Amino acid sequence: MIEQPATMPFQAANMDNAFRALFDSSPCGLILLDEAGRIVVVNQRLQDIFDYSAEELLGQPVEILLPHRDRAQHVGLRDGFIKAPAVRSMGLGRDLSGRRKDGMEIPVEIALTYVDLPQGRMTCALVIDITLRKRAELRLREANVQLEEFTHVASHDLRSPLRGIANLIEFIEEDYGESAPPEVRRNLARMAERIGAMEQLIDDLLTYARAGRRTVKTEAVDMHALVAEVVAMEPPQPGLRIETDVDVETFDGVRTPISTVLRNLVSNAIKHHDRDEKNISIRARAQGDMCVIDVRDDGPGIAVAAQARAFRLFQTVSSTGRSNSGLGLAVAKRLVEAHGGEIELISDDGQRGCHFRVYWPRFARSDRDA
The missing domain is CATH 1.10.287 (Helix Hairpins)
Structure with missing residues (x-):
């Protein structure tokens, strides 16, 4: 063990005050290792993740935080990094495990870098506990x-x-x-x-x-043409009036799921309308990285108390008495969320009409389009 008080680890590493404050207040576990792979400094978050105190870790080989089966192999990997340090993530493409003091293994993500200090080059590891994820x-x-x-x-x-x-x-x-x-x-x-x-x-x-399965293949989505096709697919009937207002440039996306969601919302509005005169409006516009689609009707509306179950399976919140499976809105919500979007329902008690708003991504993102 290193012969130092546990309350003075940062002085041992000769850190300046700014670095010390950043290190100790980080929401991620941080650890500094010397060239022999021994622990020199740990922050409070790392102590919380592994349930060790700083006194128990200082001077110990970093392998104390690994499962027994991985320790021997890690020594070689650690020495290889010290000889050729670089900023990188550990274990790309595979799961990594840490080991708490009580022996419980925990899934972690680890990133490595290095810092040059007066007493030599040190390895810095950032550790994130991903148990909840x-x-x-x-x-x-x-x-x-x-x-x-x-x-x-x-x-x-x-x-x-x-x-x-x-x-x-x-x-x-x-x-x-x-x-x-x-x-x-x-x-x-x-x-x-x-x-x-x-x-x-x-x-x-x-x-x-x-x-619930995300469609990966993208294509040019022309919302003007898509909305026109959805409207044209509805069979003409007396008293039905559909207005459209589209102001979105063509973007790369998944056309079929967007069309399915829009068709479900329009069909739902027609199906549950309680009057001979039916007015529906479809509006689409760009808002940041989203295409915002609004579908409104002047039907009976949905009571606020019933809105929480409107998107559930087999739930029909209309009082028209018409037969249906109650899956249209559930399918729409599942499709929207599977493709990184959101859908919300707006309908006030005592007022006619429903308003569905869909937020659909207009640009690819690494977390959903890998």
């Missing part, structure tokens, strides 16, 4: 696996018996012919209608599951 990634992977399994069952194990029931209905209709009583024909028609609704629900579930 790893837990979140694990939960997300588990959720996606469960969703994939569920949709696989829905697609294969439910669709087949539904088709069998539909065939039986057709056989009954053929056997009866025109002699079937009106109530029988009515009940058979209702059964066929409900089978069709179940098959549509299965298709919607598959669409929702696939919506």
Whole structure:
């Protein structure tokens, strides 16, 4: 161990006051090593990460912070860095683990650099505990696996018996012919209608599951043309009026997901409208690095108390009584968030109309477009 009081590590490294303050107040764990790989200085954050006190670490080889299985190999890597120092990250492409005082291993990210001090060149390591991020990634992977399994069952194990029931209905209709009583024909028609609704629900579930997968291939997105296509796809009907206002330059993006989101919002507005006269507006504009898309209608609106569940699976917050699977808004939200955007709902109690606002990225970012 180094023969120094633990309260004086910075004097040992001859740091000036500014560097000392920056070092000790860093939100990341920081550690200085001498040319023999011994610990000279640690900040408070590093002590918190590994649950060691400064007194327990000073003078120890840095391998004390590593799992036993990695220590022997690390000595060679450490010596190689000291001989040819450079600013770099450790363990690119693989997971790194540290070891706390109690033996618990923790996932970490480590960056290395070096500093020249009066007593020689020292290695500086920056350590970040990424436990919370790893837990979140694990939960997300588990959720996606469960969703994939569920949709696989829905697609294969439910669709087949539904088709069998539909065939039986057709056989009954053929056997009866025109002699079937009106109530029988009515009940058979209702059964066929409900089978069709179940098959549509299965298709919607598959669409929702696939919506969480980010589309990597980009292309030029002309919002003027895209909005015009979405409007043209809606079948004309009396009393429907759709206004558009697009002021966004063409940008590189993923066209199909944007179109799907916009079609879902427009169709949703039409489906849940409660009047013969329906007015819908679509506006798109650039705002910073986002394309902001607003879809408004003058329908019945959604009560504030119900808005929290508007984007959930199987939730229908309209009172029109029309049959639907309640997946349109859930699919839209999943697509938007999978591609790095946000979607919000604005609808005030006592006032008609819904306002959906979508923020869609206009530029590639390294954290979502790698």
